[in-house]
Amino acid sequence: QSALTQPPSVSGSPGQSVTISCTGTSSDVDMYNRVSWYQQPPGTAPKVIIYEVRNRPSGVPDRFSGSRSGSTASLTISGLQAEDEADYYCSSYTSSNTLVFGGGTKLTVL
């Protein structure tokens, strides 16, 4: 099972919006509503910020939103803040009964 495809890095200034893409296939992202997004600041464990394509766990700011179009899922962060600087990973359930992660995207807040 190949990893989902994410851009290695994105950047934005405080207050701006950024979008991170996550491209899979018809056997994972396109087939199931089981796409999740995780935030991992340096030196810490990951934290879920979006699950099942667009759902936000309690405590996650509504600046974070998820969507999907075909085999590409997206994470949008609006009103960028310095504390958003982290690595972001997408994941999806697959038709092989496995979980696959993206390669990760480093977000830099300028």
Added chain:
Amino acid sequence: QVQLVESGGGVVQPGRSLRLSCAASGFTFSDYGMHWVRQAPGKGLEWVAAIWFDGGTKYYADSVKGRFTISRDNSNNMLYLEMNSLRADDTAVFYCARGGYSSSWYVAYWGQGTLVTVSS
């Protein structure tokens, strides 16, 4: 609050075995699916294995199938990962992770991880 505490990591020679443990607290352990996810130094996340709430269903990544075994003890709120025939490319921080519900394919909570180093 949900707590997941991994133990059992360390340095092991190639070809040898190691057993990781995860002590869970702060939730009804037997209600939730559990996962192991690993992260090689400086690399991304890689899913390793999952076990559903009653221990009756297990899934593995192709990279560990036949070498690793996931199990759980619902009486003692413990999750395990038995790792055999370890290779250098198994070197990683291993995270114990709780799913969002009984058979969940997303991770709602993560432990702090335990480092496994496979080296001669």
